[in-house]
Amino acid sequence: QVQLVESGGGLVQAGGSLRLTCVASRLTFSVYAMGWFRQAPGKEREFVARISWSGGTTDYDDSVKGRFTISRNNARNTIYLQMNSLKPEDTAVYYCAANRLGIGTGRSPSVYEYWGQGTQVTVSS
Numbered sequence: 594q595v596q597l598v599e600s601g602g603g604l605v606q607a608g609g610s611l612r613l614t615c616v617a618s619r620l621t622f623s624v625y626a627m628g629w630f631r632q633a634p635g636k637e638r639e640f641v642a643r644i645s646w647s648g649g650t651t652d653y654d655d656s657v658k659g660r661f662t663i664s665r666n667n668a669r670n671t672i673y674l675q676m677n678s679l680k681p682e683d684t685a686v687y688y689c690a691a692n693r694l695g696i697g698t699g700r701s702p703s704v705y706e707y708w709g710q711g712t713q714v715t716v717s718s
Contacts, residue, residue, distance in 0.1 A: 595620045595707045597689050602712030605679055609716070613674040615689030615709055622670040626696040628705060629663060629674045631685035631714075638688070640700040642674060650696055657683075679716045686711040 601613040613629070628643035642653045642663040651663050660679075665672040672689060690705035698704040 595691070597691060597707055597709035599687065599689050599709045599712040602687060602714045604715045604717065607679060607681055607716055607718050609679050610675070610677045611679065611714060613676065613687055613689075613712060613714075615672045615674075617670045617672075617691065617707075620691065620707065622691075623667040625691040625693055626698075627663075627665060627672045628690045628692060628700075629672075630688045630690060630702060630705075631683075632688070632711075633685040636685075638702050640702070641687070643692075643696055643700065644672065645696040652696065652700070654700075676714070679714075681716045681718045684714060684716050686713050 596618045599615045624646050626645050629641040630638050631641050632638040640654050644651050644663045648665045660677050662675040688711045689709045691707040692705045
């Protein structure tokens, strides 16, 4: 079955950087819009960033705009999330997700068909 596997999480001090990676398998990766979401303890899963199938269109939540960058390499079935200037409020489990319907369908988690298992990001103050 389809697999999305995230990696790159960890513990970092405020102001530091991390790069998350998500590798997809058993799907036609290049036709899927992809997204990053996060979920902090006691909170709902929230949108972070998304990217179109071609990589030509990206979208960010205001809370991460200017600090995070989403990118993809279709030859490697991989998306990335470069996170700079991290803040304690960025602490969460980060998930990647795949959306066959395309980036125009919005930011809701409900439009994403496949999900990874998540990777923990902890930012200390």
